[in-house]
Structures are given as C-alpha cells and as structure tokens.
Amino acid sequence: MFRTLRSGLLLLALTLVLGTGISSLAATKITVWGWKAAMDVVRQVLPDFLAAYPDIEVEIVEISPADVYQNLPIALSAGVGAPDVSLIENSHLSQFVDLGGLLDITDRVQPYMEVMNDYKWADARDAAGRIYALPWDSGPVVTYYRRDIFEAAGLPSDPEAVNELISTWEQFYAVCQAIVAQTGHMCLPLNKANANNDYRLLEMILWQRGLGYIDPATGAVTIDSPEAIATLEFVGRFWENNLVSDEQAWTEGWYNGFAATDQSAVATFTEASWMGVFLKTWIAPGTSGLWGVARMPAWEEGGVRAANDGGSAFAITNQGPNPDAAWTFIEFLLARNESQLKMFAYSDFLPSLETTYSDPLFYEADPFFGGQPARLVYAQVVQQIPVAGIYTPEYNEMNATVSAEVQAFAAGQKTAAQALQDAAQRIRDLTGRP
Incomplete structure (x- = not known):
C-alpha cells in the first residue's frame, strides 16, 4: 500500500511539473534555419514533437549552407534577424562560437556530456569551456x-x-x-x-x-x-x-x-x-x-x-524570445534515442548520440555493401x-x-x-x- 501511495504521489508530482513546463511554453513559436536535405530529415520527427508539445509552433526555413554562413553572422553581429535555432556544420561551428550571439547551453547539456561523441564537444566550446551547440550527426x-x-x-x-x-x-x-x-x-x-x-x-x-x-x-x-x-x-x-x-x-x-x-x-x-x-x-x-x-x-x-569529416549541430541564438522552447526542440530531436533513430533510418546521418548504437538498426545487413552491416562499422569508428x-x-x-x-x-x-x-x-x- 505504501508503494502504491508513494507511486501515486510521484505520478502527481511529475504531472504537476510537466504540466507547468508545458504551460510555460504555451502559444510559442520558434523559427529553425537549415538546408533542405537536413530539414527533410528533421520533418520525420516533427510530428512526434508537435504531438508532445502542441503549444509550440515550429517554422522551418529552408536556407542553403552558403546562405546560412553568409546571413547568420550578419544577423548575430547586428543583434537582429537571427532565427531561434540554426543548423551549423561542425566545420563552421567554432567560427560562430567565436563570433558570439549563440545561447550558452552549458548547464542544459550536462546530462548528455557522456553520451555524445566526445570529440564533438570541442567545436561547440569557447575558450572558457562554455558550450553553445548540441551535436546532431558525426562524420566517421x-x-x-x-x-x-x-x-x-x-x-x-x-x-x-x-x-x-x-x-x-x-x-x-x-x-x-x-x-x-x-x-x-x-x-x-x-x-x-x-x-x-x-x-x-x-x-x-x-x-x-x-x-x-x-x-x-x-x-x-x-x-x-x-x-x-x-x-x-x-x-x-x-x-x-x-x-x-x-x-x-x-x-x-x-x-x-x-x-x-x-x-x-x-x-x-x-x-x-x-x-x-x-x-x-x-x-x-x-x-x-x-x-x-x-x-x-x-x-x-x-x-x-579513425578521423572525422563533416557532421553538424544545432545552436540556439540569443535573439529568440523563447529559449526554453528552442532548447526543448533541439533536445527532443537530438538527445532522444527514438528521434535520432527515426532520423537515422531515413537518412543514414550517423547520430552523435552513442546510446543509439546498440539498436538493431546498426546490425542490419546492407545489400549495397554486399550484406555487410556498414552502420556498425561507422558506430565503432566514431567512438x-x-x-x-x-x-x-x-x-x-x-x-x-x-x-x-x-x-x-x-x-x-x-x-x-x-x-x-x-x-x-x-x-x-x-x-x-x-
């Protein structure tokens, strides 16, 4: 009986906490920049996110990598015109961290520091060790x-x-x-x-x-x-x-x-x-x-x-009025096995989230590679x-x-x-x- 009562109280507490969190994001809209190929992948998970957070509206703006790297620095420097969230390739991420204008998410990423590819954090850190982006995919x-x-x-x-x-x-x-x-x-x-x-x-x-x-x-x-x-x-x-x-x-x-x-x-x-x-x-x-x-x-x-070539991350700019909603979005996308695996199954963009690597998806034979489980090789190399x-x-x-x-x-x-x-x-x- 005590266990039942305790479970009931915990469930009530969680309901209150989650309810408070969702209501605080009520009637919120965030804008996300990214190129078409990547945004097509994000759209595979977007319905799941909207079902979990019906009060957050997500506007995806398709913009080429070249335009991101031309327009985002201008917007960050001007202090106006930046999206809430932007996709950034790792080859360019350090440039934006150094420029300034991204939201410091150091405290928010702490639960995920040990479950993401370790080398991916280097591009997201500034000289003081603060972190400004959450990894999406890696390029082993x-x-x-x-x-x-x-x-x-x-x-x-x-x-x-x-x-x-x-x-x-x-x-x-x-x-x-x-x-x-x-x-x-x-x-x-x-x-x-x-x-x-x-x-x-x-x-x-x-x-x-x-x-x-x-x-x-x-x-x-x-x-x-x-x-x-x-x-x-x-x-x-x-x-x-x-x-x-x-x-x-x-x-x-x-x-x-x-x-x-x-x-x-x-x-x-x-x-x-x-x-x-x-x-x-x-x-x-x-x-x-x-x-x-x-x-x-x-x-x-x-x-x-093992070496890397490419990969990307999502960063939140400090211009958006709803950083909590922006964080909720990228966390749902990148720090959940379910989301990363759904995107991986669609695109073969290798998740930086290492907890996904034990999924049966990585052990499937790939006919293109003569029946070899190529995804498993990628997962072994990236670590x-x-x-x-x-x-x-x-x-x-x-x-x-x-x-x-x-x-x-x-x-x-x-x-x-x-x-x-x-x-x-x-x-x-x-x-x-x-």
Missing part, C-alpha cells in the same frame, strides 16, 4: 573499396581481410600499387588542381593523429610541423607514381569513377559515413553489392584508425575519433591557404616543406596565432 571516416576490383587484382575482398590488408597507410599504398599494376584501375580519385576538396585526405590523416592546422591544446599553428610535412610528402607519392585519377571532385567524371563497372572505375575512396549514403542513393546505385567498408589505415601500425586542430574559428581561411599551397606542391612548384611553411606563415599573419 572509413575506406570504401570495390570488392570486384580487389578480386581482379588477386586480393582478398572480405571486409575483415581488407582491414588487415590496409592496416597502415604504407600498406594501403602497396595495395594501390598492386591494383594499378594488376588491373589498370586507378586506386582513388585525387585531383591536383582541385586540392580545396581532395585536400581533405591530408586533413583526415592529420586528424587521426590528433594533429591539424593548430595544436588543439595551445592554439599554436602546427601545419608546418615535421609530422604534417611528412604526411603531405606521403600524399604526393600517389601523384608521383600515377596511382590516382585526376577528375575534379563533384563533377560527372568524378561520379563516374564510382559508378562505372568498366576500366574507368576507381578501387577505393577514404571518406566519411555520409559518402556511403551518397554512393548508394545517387552517385553509384547501380554498383550495389560491389562495395565494402573497411577502417581507414593507421599512420603507423597499432595507431588510431575512437580523437580531438584534433582542424575545425578552428579560422577554418575557412586556414583551409583555403593550405589548399593553395598543396596545389603548388602537386604541380611541382614547391616541396612539401616549402608549401606548408609558407602556408603556416600566412596563417600566422592572418590570425595572429603563434
């Missing part, structure tokens, strides 16, 4: 490979065997040499003139070692470190020895390298989990069953085989991604500066050391960093 890097091309080269094609075969970047390089020699297929696309995009390979190899443009602990520029120079020299070997195709990224020729079943097909591509979605939905759906997913190679044997000095507040400037120097290196105009030393000095001049 893996190596996609064509099973048929590996077999034609006399190599194993089973994912576990390929994991062993390319356990380091030097071993990956040797595999590329064998593939080109035995089949004539290029090993991967790596365009010299479009280094602004293909340069991501250099970023990813640095990220897996906790390196980058800067030292994440001190903020000092480190893109000219011996480790970074050695990494660029390694990447250059793929160009020097004609192991890569020279198609510009995100062009028809580049897409064809993934979609082809003839001699123009490439054998591998190291990129984030979102690339798997692109391959099977619109770049190369006709190659279903021909692909496998392996962990990216480590820089040295036993090293980390090993280190913090690195890549997504800084000046990321755009740093990336553009280094990309120009990588192009000079690729064209044979500079050595790797000259290119990165020149880039580092330019970055120091631009940012005032040591």
Whole structure:
C-alpha cells in the first residue's frame, strides 16, 4: 500500500511539473534555419514533437549552407534577424562560437556530456569551456573499396581481410600499387588542381593523429610541423607514381569513377559515413553489392584508425524570445534515442548520440555493401575519433591557404616543406596565432 501511495504521489508530482513546463511554453513559436536535405530529415520527427508539445509552433526555413554562413553572422553581429535555432556544420561551428550571439547551453547539456561523441564537444566550446551547440550527426571516416576490383587484382575482398590488408597507410599504398599494376584501375580519385576538396585526405590523416592546422591544446599553428610535412610528402607519392585519377571532385567524371563497372572505375575512396549514403542513393546505385567498408589505415601500425569529416549541430541564438522552447526542440530531436533513430533510418546521418548504437538498426545487413552491416562499422569508428586542430574559428581561411599551397606542391612548384611553411606563415599573419 505504501508503494502504491508513494507511486501515486510521484505520478502527481511529475504531472504537476510537466504540466507547468508545458504551460510555460504555451502559444510559442520558434523559427529553425537549415538546408533542405537536413530539414527533410528533421520533418520525420516533427510530428512526434508537435504531438508532445502542441503549444509550440515550429517554422522551418529552408536556407542553403552558403546562405546560412553568409546571413547568420550578419544577423548575430547586428543583434537582429537571427532565427531561434540554426543548423551549423561542425566545420563552421567554432567560427560562430567565436563570433558570439549563440545561447550558452552549458548547464542544459550536462546530462548528455557522456553520451555524445566526445570529440564533438570541442567545436561547440569557447575558450572558457562554455558550450553553445548540441551535436546532431558525426562524420566517421572509413575506406570504401570495390570488392570486384580487389578480386581482379588477386586480393582478398572480405571486409575483415581488407582491414588487415590496409592496416597502415604504407600498406594501403602497396595495395594501390598492386591494383594499378594488376588491373589498370586507378586506386582513388585525387585531383591536383582541385586540392580545396581532395585536400581533405591530408586533413583526415592529420586528424587521426590528433594533429591539424593548430595544436588543439595551445592554439599554436602546427601545419608546418615535421609530422604534417611528412604526411603531405606521403600524399604526393600517389601523384608521383600515377596511382590516382585526376577528375575534379563533384563533377560527372568524378561520379563516374564510382559508378562505372568498366576500366574507368576507381578501387577505393577514404571518406566519411555520409559518402556511403551518397554512393548508394545517387552517385553509384547501380554498383550495389560491389562495395565494402573497411577502417581507414593507421599512420603507423597499432595507431588510431579513425578521423572525422563533416557532421553538424544545432545552436540556439540569443535573439529568440523563447529559449526554453528552442532548447526543448533541439533536445527532443537530438538527445532522444527514438528521434535520432527515426532520423537515422531515413537518412543514414550517423547520430552523435552513442546510446543509439546498440539498436538493431546498426546490425542490419546492407545489400549495397554486399550484406555487410556498414552502420556498425561507422558506430565503432566514431567512438575512437580523437580531438584534433582542424575545425578552428579560422577554418575557412586556414583551409583555403593550405589548399593553395598543396596545389603548388602537386604541380611541382614547391616541396612539401616549402608549401606548408609558407602556408603556416600566412596563417600566422592572418590570425595572429603563434
């Protein structure tokens, strides 16, 4: 009887608390900015949110990433014109945190600090350690490979065997040499003139070692470190020895390298989990069953085989009149297993919320990847991604500066050391960093 009475009192108390919370959000409207592909995913959960919080109206404003990054800084600086909530890619998030104008949600996120991918918090923090965004999705890097091309080269094609075969970047390089020699297929696309995009390979190899443009602990520029120079020299070997195709990224020729079943097909591509979605939905759906997913190679044997590329988070601006409603919205979307899994099932955008990873959805065989449970690979990799000095507040400037120097290196105009030393000095001049 005591248990029944106590349960009744607890239920009454919870009803009063929840009722008070919902009534405080009565007749509230929030505006959310984000690009169409992402907002289509959010709409999968929106009816659930509106059913739980009928007094909160959500207006979704579809706006391209470029327009977000042009208009949001203006609105935040002006103190007017910003939405209640905005989606921001992690590559740009530090810029907005540094600019100011986002709501400090440090206290609100405390229950979720241990259940989100740890590295994702780095981009959301300011110098004082305060947090301004809640992670949505992550971009764990893996190596996609064509099973048929590996077999034609006399190599194993089973994912576990390929994991062993390319356990380091030097071993990956040797595999590329064998593939080109035995089949004539290029090993991967790596365009010299479009280094602004293909340069991501250099970023990813640095990220897996906790390196980058800067030292994440001190903020000092480190893109000219011996480790970074050695990494660029390694990447250059793929160009020097004609192991890569020279198609510009995100062009028809580049897409064809993934979609082809003839001699123009490439054998591998190291990129984030979102690339798997692109391959099977619109770049190369006709190659279903021909692909496998392996962990990216480590820089040295036993090293980390995980890096990040991309990902996003939701931030609340400090201009909205209803920050509690805005928080309720992003918390419902991003911090609930049910919401994240529904969005993941629709989009394959990997949740940053680690409590979702035990769901059966991650163990489902994926026909596109030859029956391999690719989502499980992503979930295993993402939990090993280190913090690195890549997504800084000046990321755009740093990336553009280094990309120009990588192009000079690729064209044979500079050595790797000259290119990165020149880039580092330019970055120091631009940012005032040591």
